[in-house]
Amino acid sequence: MTLPELATETPLDRSQLKVSSSEVAVDMVGVNKWYGDFHVLKDINLRVMRGERIVIAGPSGSGKSTMIRCINGLEEHQKGRIVVDDIELTDDLKRIDEVRREVGMVFQHFNLFPHLTILENCTLAPIWVRKMPKKEAEDVAMQYLERVKIPEQANKYPGQLSGGQQQRVAIARALCMNPRIMLFDEPTSALDPEMIKEVLDVMVNLAASGMTMICVTHEMGFARQVANRVIFMDAGQIIEQNEPEEFFLHPQHERTKLFLSQILH
């Protein structure tokens, strides 16, 4: 097996990135989920420490997206427990809202609000959820828009931007809430090849800032460059987990080998 090429030229010294040994960001214990009679998540056990960058890979329909959507309560699980930032997810809507405030999410299809400008997209939640004054929210938003390198688009509408720009806005929008954990659900899958890099660049920079990240992605180069752990999922369960180099060079499970041989050439 071979190592995938690095995704970007952005330098990232992984040894400088700190992972906490005591602070747990996300803890999933024995999580099971069904869609009707279909068993989508089977016995998921995953503990994410603060500062970790985790990449989840696997064939489509393996339950990757469902798993990270459980972390911010977009999907509910039927068995097991999920604790995010010391808050356990239950049926209690208040708790789910509390968790969502601390967890940012980026979607495959960006899901920007088409009726609001880029700036308004970014300030909506800070104003209404964090009760931030508008001026302050706009300052914060501009700061993040600069970080994703599109401050000049602030007064345009999402429909006027390219896919890559929209996804960068979506990342900035999530960051405006100052989250402690970021979830990425196939953030580059809906993008044209030439736009993938600009989004990955932003994500690498985010990792460099020490953010706890859980990413579902097929970008193995990104995994090698950024992740401290790669998780392979299939048929609704975690099959194999390792640090990236080992994961790519010496996959152990047959399913992992098959998957990697299909995705890397």
Next chain:
Amino acid sequence: MTVADAGRVGPPREYWYNNPTIRSIAIQVVLIAVVVGLVGWLTNNTITNLHQRGIASGFGFLGQRAGFDIVTFLPTNSESTYGYMLLAGLVDTVVVSALAIVIATIFGLIVGISRLSSNWLIRTIATVYIEFFRNIPPLLVILFWYLAVIAALPNIRDAIQFGPQISLSNRGFFMPRPVFGDGFGWTAGAFVLGLVIAYGLGRWGRARQMRTGQPFHSFWIGLAIVVVLTGAVFVATGAPLGIEMPVKTRFNINGGWTISPEFATMFLALGIYTASFIAEIVRSGIMAVSHGQTEAARALGLRSGLTLRLVVLPQALRVIIPPLASEYLNITKNTSLAVAVGFADLVSVGNNVLNPTGQSIEVVAIWMAFYLGLSVLISVAMNWFNARIALTER
């Protein structure tokens, strides 16, 4: 030489009638000639026919005394002119349409949202409602209310009583009528003032939230201001409001305030019928907002109420408003069915005018002018709306 060339017969000759410009002009000239000829012929026939029947054309009849009386919102009597009668009919059309629009919108919203409920029972009830009323003629709904529901109510002597002075019978719904005394204008003024203050407060609250981040419950505070201010002025001016009670006579009820069976039939039937269409419009508008929008808003921590208000509704309304406007226009057009139950709307008053005078062309022209004017108005408004939306979107 190949086989395909066998059919070729050299370059085609040019004929003048194959020239597209000449052709187009010829077609248009013929069309205009036909239209003008037809209109001229029909006009000529009409003039001859009217002359033979001794009917004078023109709108002079509008000033003549009608000699019949109808029950309308405007007070009428047998001395009223035809023109005034038609005006009264027009007012009735507007009033009944407005009321039906209010009912249809409220009902349609409730049913349309229920249709999307996660609750199976509520969803099913809404679906049955929509599928039932969409698939029967509005006239049938009107007749059902009039002949089967209201006519089946007890007569005036055994009227159903809701409290001492409020009664429902096959002659209508009777209730006390408020009589405004001197100085009631102060109360009305206070009400308007309250609304203005509440509106200003709402704007201030919004601005303050933008400035400091603190939300302000302007709706409830504004409501309290309107209620308290109006109430205080009302009491201070000596409560200038009387009540006229309906008085039961042997065969009828006089005085008070009456909702006639015909009027009730029209606005209830049209409201309930049109609600089924509005429900579908509301549903498709909400469905047009992709699920990803709600998810993104929820993932940002917005609660479901805020998600609806800030993300879903602004987008859904753009889809909903244009068809909603045309549905409102349909309600207004459907009030013309009033002629079936004898409610005096513009069309049925026109029908009453047309019979004794024979001024059918003029009456039909008045109808058409009213309805066409209304639809032009609505379509101008919608074009403006769409242009405005398109502007902010791109």
Next chain:
Amino acid sequence: MSDIQSQTDVFFIRRQMAETLPPPRRTSGPIGWARANLFGSAADALLTIIGIVIAVAVLVPLVEWAFVNATWTGDNREACAANTIGACWAFVRANLGQFIYGRYPDPERWRVNVFFVLMAAGIIPLAIPSAPFKGLNLLYVFIIFPVVSGFLLLGGALGLPEVETALWGGLFLTLVVSYVGMALSLPFGILLALGRRSDMPAVHYVSVFIIEVCRGVPLITVLFMAGILLPLFFPTGVNFDKLLRALFGVSLFASAYMAEVIRGGLQAVPKGQYEGAKALGLGYWQMTRLIILPQAIKIVIPGIVNTFIGLFKDTSLVYIISIFELLSTVRNSFSNPDWATSTTPASGLAFAAIVFWIFCFGMSQYSRFIERRLNTGHRR
């Protein structure tokens, strides 16, 4: 924060695949269904209770009225006179012939039945997308069937006694009016739609004028015009059959609505199709007939069917010029002294509602079926 990245304990491999388990009982089966659909939360439970109250409040009286307390048999009003709490189906039964055939003479009613069969024979194969001979079918539906039916129903030739249109009525007449309206509105609607899209200003404005005027006013005013003004417009002595006038009004009105539906289809045909057809050297009419219209109409079949539904419901308005289709036949029978009771209007209207509903619901289901078919066709 410690900076130890514990490489050693990162490795994990699943030796044995987790079993696929059935969902916990509270989330599956009837209990799970009820939890998800009826009692998901406190608010949901409240809604369910409100729903039950509404359902009971409507269904129980309805069932009592329509079934439990209904009078099913009887020969005249005596049967229902005493029944004030139930339906009088005996009335509907006794008048069923009238509701279906109007005043069409008894011994000639077989002709109407043949008409029904001929109509079904044309429409059913046309509605089935996979049925063959669509061309022949269209010829039958638009030309052969109307001509044959005209002779059959009017009579006065080939040994069939004449039945004047004043005797026509009931469901039969509803079907005649809506069929003629549908059959005429399609070609005229297409013409108006093409006219509206024409480059020739005269053609364009004439089409726009006709379409917008008809769509802007209520059908009743168009019918009044057809009923009262038409005789004024023609030379004295020219007398149109009343039914013919109604058909004129209904068809004109429906054509305007149809034109807008077809126009939507014409706009949806990609520009490349027009260019391709022109590149092949086809003239305007060839291009329109062979390339554009077949595609445009296919796209808007659901819209066409919805227009048909509206038209079918609108036939109930022709009573305004004293044409007795189903609804007005039913309404007229209320005043029949043999049957006038307090419960007859509700029973008769309920019957009419069921008949209208079956036709319109059938058409709307068909339109949904076609819509689904079209959608899957595009997705491929």
